[in-house]
Amino acid sequence: xxxxDHKTVKVEFNKxxxxxxxxxxxxxxxxxxxxPLELALDYFVKQVKEFxxxxxxxxxxxxxxxxxxxxxxxxxxxxPAYAKAGGKKVAFVLPEDPxxxxxxxxxxxxxxxxxxxxxxxxxxxxxxxxxxxxRGANLSSMEEVKx
Numbered sequence: 742x743x744x745x746d747h748k749t750v751k752v753e754f755n756k757x758x759x760x761x762x763x764x765x766x767x768x769x770x771x772x773x774x775x776x777p778l779e780l781a782l783d784y785f786v787k788q789v790k791e792f793x794x795x796x797x798x799x800x801x802x803x804x805x806x807x808x809x810x811x812x813x814x815x816x817x818x819x820x821p822a823y824a825k826a827g828g829k830k831v832a833f834v835l836p837e838d839p840x841x842x843x844x845x846x847x848x849x850x851x852x853x854x855x856x857x858x859x860x861x862x863x864x865x866x867x868x869x870x871x872x873x874x875x876r877g878a879n880l881s882s883m884e885e886v887k888x
Contacts, residue, residue: 744784750777754784759792760832760875761785762868768805775811778819786826796830796875797823800868806840809847816851824859832871833864835886846888864888 745752751764761781781797789795836842849862863885865871870883
């Protein structure tokens with residue numbers, strides 16, 4: 742189910758995984774970055790009541806650089822609400838852009854420190870592996886990327 746389909750970002754809910762999938766398609770910042778994340782979080786909160794194993798996937802393969810203040814905003818605003826609602830897993834598809842990779846490393850570092858590992862974060866080479874992990878498949882069959 743498509744929740745938002747814009748030239749800069751796509752947000753959907755895939756019931757078969759189940760997961761909210763947030764896909765940035767080009768460089769975005771500020772409210773253009775944050776509003777779709779808030780939409781995704783709101784939908785996650787509703788869906789986790791029906792599907793307790795609902796996860797979050799960031800398909801960041803096409804993501805461009807993310808500003809540090811946007812990364813910190815996610816860590817301080819989205820992550821606590823996600824954990825409080827019952828979120829247990831966040832999967833990323835490895836971005837191609839080197840600056841997006843730096844932002845992802847910062848996100849993981851800040852999140853692990855702030856959340857004290859209240860949910861798992863994994864990075865994969867493909868969207869399919871991200872989906873499989875959210876579903877609970879064995880990690881040995883996937884290409885996890887260590888960040």
